Amino acid sequence: MTMLTSFLDHLSTVPSPTPSVIRASNQSPGSGAPVWVTLLVGLAGALLASAGAFAGAWRSSRALRQNTERTLEHERTRLLNERFSTAAELLGHNEAACRLAGVHAMAGLADDWTERRQTCIDVLCAYLRMPYPRGPEEDTPADEDPNGQANREVRLTVIRTIRDHLLPATPPETTWSGYDLDFTGAVFDGGDFSNARFSGGKVRFTGATFSGGLVSFYKAAFSGGDVGFYGATFSGSEVLFRGATFSNDVVNFRGATFSSGSVNFRGATFSSGMVHFDRAAFSGGDVGFYGATLSSGKVSFYGAKFSSGTVNFDRAKFSSGTVNFDRAKFSGATVTFHTAQFDGGVVDIRDVASWSRPPSLDDGLVAAPPAGLLLPDRLPKPKP
Incomplete structure (x- = not known):
């Protein structure tokens, strides 16, 4: 009994053998996952990072483009408004030559500014509606009524300008x-x-x-x-x-x-x-x-x-x-x-x-x- 007890005590002091581990050829050291999984995860992470960077760059580019477009449109509108003010001032000028220039300036602006074309046309029509005494007879010498002849010429120019924009040959983008x-x-x-x-x-x-x-x-x-x-x-x-x-x-x-x-x-x-x-x-x-x-x-x-x-x-x-x-x-x-x-x-x-x-x-x-x-x-x- 004493010998059996001693033998068992001896066995308990003998270390157990460490089981051998055979590493698969597709596993990396220190990891339980296959190599291809690790590579795939890394590639996906890189792609996601690249996509995120691209999306950020695209959003930044779009914001820059929109801001540039707004700036250009604002500048365009500012310039067109300045042209409108200049043309209107010319139409109200005391000198007939300046008013003639105003007629052509307003018509040119109407051609370039589709959004406000009706407004430009309204101004030219309003010029014809302004108080106007009966014009001089056609056989009245110009030196006897220079102001009347000049006023009449401006009005006839307005009418011709409107007519020219209503002709069949007028390009579609500038027709009135x-x-x-x-x-x-x-x-x-x-x-x-x-x-x-x-x-x-x-x-x-x-x-x-x-x-x-x-x-x-x-x-x-x-x-x-x-x-x-x-x-x-x-x-x-x-x-x-x-x-x-x-x-x-x-x-x-x-x-x-x-x-x-x-x-x-x-x-x-x-x-x-x-x-x-x-x-x-x-x-x-x-x-x-x-x-x-x-x-x-x-x-x-x-x-x-x-x-x-x-x-x-x-x-x-x-x-x-x-x-x-x-x-x-x-x-x-x-x-x-x-x-x-x-x-x-x-x-x-x-x-x-x-x-x-x-x-x-x-x-x-x-x-x-x-x-x-x-x-x-x-x-x-x-x-x-």
């Missing part, structure tokens, strides 16, 4: 078609809008006065917009709408007064639109629709007063659409439809308010009116 033009109350003693394209936007000649000279809308096109000559006065000018085209829009001469001079729609075309002469007063001068073509749409003379002067529709072509004279008063003006052609259109003069001087029609039209000519049951004979 589609913008509003406000000539309310302006005085026109001349001006050239020939071949202008009034398409879109609002064009206002409300209460304007055409008091002398030639105002030309020769071959102008009114399409897709709203053009108003409400209450305009035609008293001495020769206003030319010869060859003009009225289509897909509304043109209003409501309440206009034609008291002297002439308004010529010779060869004009009225198609797919509405033209109002409602309650207009024809009290003198000559209004001519000679050879005009009504191919569709409507022309209304509701409540118009024909008391003096001449209104002629001679050789006009009514191929479709309607012309009506409801409640019109024929009391002295000479209104003629000689050799007019009625081929599908309608001219309605049945419901007039006064017949003291009825329109003058060819005998054949009175005896056997075509389908498109609607006459009252009893049409009095025209007075000589």
Whole structure:
């Protein structure tokens, strides 16, 4: 028993053998993970660090770019505002030469500043609306009225500048078609809008006065917009709408007064639109629709007063659409439809308010009116 106890005590003092560890070929010393895992983790960390650095650089670059763009835009706006102030000051200058420079400066600014183009156009239109006495007669020597001639030249330049931006050949990036033009109350003693394209936007000649000279809308096109000559006065000018085209829009001469001079729609075309002469007063001068073509749409003379002067529709072509004279008063003006052609259109003069001087029609039209000519049951004979 004593020997067994001694043997066991001896065994307990003998150290146990250390187990051998066989290191895998893909493990690194001092680590339990494979080498490829360690490399992958390191590579991912490097990539993340690079991505973070790139994102930071990109954000910094974007912030710098945005700041630069804001600075450039601010500088651009500042320079454009300075140009605007300079052009406005020139337009208000006492010297006509400076005002002419102001007209061109403002127009050039409108071309460069799309965001404020309407404002620049408004300033030029406002110049025409400013108080302006009747200009000198065309045959007045310049040395007898130098200031009047100079003022008139500036105004004609404004009109030409506006017209030049409405021509068909105007580049799209600088055209003023589609913008509003406000000539309310302006005085026109001349001006050239020939071949202008009034398409879109609002064009206002409300209460304007055409008091002398030639105002030309020769071959102008009114399409897709709203053009108003409400209450305009035609008293001495020769206003030319010869060859003009009225289509897909509304043109209003409501309440206009034609008291002297002439308004010529010779060869004009009225198609797919509405033209109002409602309650207009024809009290003198000559209004001519000679050879005009009504191919569709409507022309209304509701409540118009024909008391003096001449209104002629001679050789006009009514191929479709309607012309009506409801409640019109024929009391002295000479209104003629000689050799007019009625081929599908309608001219309605049945419901007039006064017949003291009825329109003058060819005998054949009175005896056997075509389908498109609607006459009252009893049409009095025209007075000589």
